[in-house]
Amino acid sequence: MPQLPAPDFPPEVRARLEAEGREVIARYPDSRSALLPLLHLVQAEEGWVSRTGVRFCADLLGLTTAEVTAVSTFYTMYRRRPGGDYQVGVCTNTLCAVLGGDAIFAELQEHLGVGNGETTDDGTVTLEHIECNAACDYAPVVMVNWEFFDNQTPESAKRLVDDLRAGRPVQPTRGAPLCTYRETARILAGFPDERPGATEAGGSAGPASLAGLRIAKGETGPARVGPPRGAPPLGERPPEHASSHDAPQQTSASDPDHPSGPVTEEGEG
Secondary structure (H helix, E strand, O other): OOOOOOOOOOHHHHHHHHHHHHHHHOOOOOHHHHHHHHHHHHHHHHOOOOHHHHHHHHHHHOOOHHHHHHHHOOOOOOOOOOOOOEEEEEEOOHHHHHHHHHHHHHHHHHHHOOOOOEEOOOOOEEEEEEOOOOOHHHOOOEEEOOEEEOOOOHHHHHHHHHHHHHOOOOOOOEOOOOOOHHHHHHHHOOOOOOOOOOOOOOOOOOHHHHHHHHHHOOOOOOOOOOOOOOOOOHHHOOOOOOOHHHOOOOOOOOOOOOOOOOOOOOOOO
């Protein structure tokens, strides 16, 4: 059955969002270019992109709700249903996975009693697996509201979510101090972070990130990446002992005892 038009925001909320939305639009030569930050703006208001938020963006930009929905459902940083105050993303891409990301994600699911994309009963933590956090040099990595928590273990990750749920202060490994999901969305919409010292606490690259740059500049260090000059070609070198992390983890495609689950309407397992 076709859905009725989405309800509007309350008048006072609509007026405030419209003023802020027009401030965002003024930054761009073409108004529709402001759609991404506007989606963050409505997400900062409700904690997700609701039908009401989609309607607001469409009205303000002169787009159809279908056009706005197409964009909001394409990018994973826009929630499609309500979530927790803290989005805990565990990288399960190749490097993080073999270094412990798979174990971290599995233990957090059991510890929190939630599955992928689900939220704890107290509304504090939404757990999700992420394909890549773009921080492979600090693997395995967990992100909370897009702030880095590097070199994690199942034990440290469980302490992290316990602290979040208990309201205890949590400090990212690098970058700005942690804030709630809605506060993060407002910053992503392009509004300044008003917290004292937050802007100055930028996440500069650490030694692991800068190793490649040092090598490119010809600097030498205590360790080498790759064989030294003059080493025999790869095919002539003796075989190296495989790491214990090289063993493939059982998946639904290779393990009949663990078939894949039902496919959702969005095509996700």
